[in-house]
Amino acid sequence: MVLDFSIIPGIMPALMTGAKMTIELAAIAVAIGLVIGSFAGIARVSGNRVVKIIAGTYVDFIRGTPLLVQLFLVYFGLPTLIHRPVPAFMAAIVAMGINSGAYVAEIVRAGIQSIDKGQTEAARSLGLTSAQTMRYIIFPQAFRRIIPPLGNEFIAMLKDSSLVSVIALEDLLRKGQVVITRTFRPFEVYAVVALIYLVMTLAISKLVSWSERKLRTVG
């Protein structure tokens, strides 16, 4: 069997549509993850034991189970509970968002805890409340440190989003599979699919290191 890359121009439009879906999924998932993760991350360092335990359980459960299983729980499991079907796209962003939230929570927690204790002490000694200390002193500093790992999380989500192909959502990988049924060229198609993932992840990691430099110049 000889490799035939002449099929590439013909399959690119379909793969690009898939890539767009992949980026959309990852972006929405990380956006949801950022909201959930910020709250959960703060909850993890909170003084309130109950809040801390709830957040800890969430993080442990999500990080200790496979994303594919979580996806099945939402897509196949949830409909039997709520007695109506869950659309594939909805299931994907819910599962991925909740999944991402747990990882973002750990990033946020680590970011907050990486700020020197002296910062909190100085702020509190000036009479700032703990909420004001968080808002004006800890978050602005933690934010800069959180950017690089958040970029990594986005890259991880982008790659993991390929799992949604199993619930027939037309992401990059799924589009590739569809194209193969037409071209019978699995190696070429999967190679191109892999390359597109690579280009996307490289672009994000460049963007992250750029923003990192940008943020480092001040403060």
Added chain:
Amino acid sequence: MIRTCGLKKSFGHNEVLHGIDATINPHEVVVVVGPSGSGKSTFLRCLNLLEKPTEGEIHFNGQLITAPGVNVNEIRREMGMVFQGFNLFPHLTVLDNVTLAPKTVRHIPSCEADEIARDLLRKVGIADKERAYPQELSGGQQQRVAIARALAMKPMAMLFDEPTSALDPEMIGEVLDVMKTLAGEGMTMVVVTHEMGFAAEVADRVLFMDDGLIAEEGPPAQVLGNPQNPRTKAFLGKVL
């Protein structure tokens, strides 16, 4: 102004303060000296409740601040603190470091807070650096900003936790000078330090702490010049 009764502090099973009875009068400069690990810093940090005392009472300005339900934030506004490691906020300019608390805690209008801050920066001798970030300053300059930051809240008392211990020798003088000026203006000050010269010159009273207790106290000439307690003698013999 500040009075402690039987103040005890434990970390886990390790009791660091064994019952401190101390009084700091208004406009008094009290210097706390003693060997490392004697509990000086812990004592100071208890005064503004950065450390929660395990036992005992602290009265500040007539109020029992160790009572349950006391708003610690209100207490801390009235007690400025200067740390060994400066602890300036690295993401804020010098001016913003000084104005943050007056603006957010006291709700002083921005322009007024800036004006107060500039006056204080002038007073500590770094008026020309208000737009700089802390890491662009020398240690001595950073510590002077930290003093200005604490003063911006117009506190009734100032606590200094080894303010010159992290400084290069040539920068110690500039920080001590600011503190002397402050003392001269009648600020109530509690200073934990190893600078015996400062203690001798500026202190109204010296507390010598050893092993979590006040071993000796009195005017500097007495405690530093003619110590009675053998522990004080031994300590001074090493540092002087």
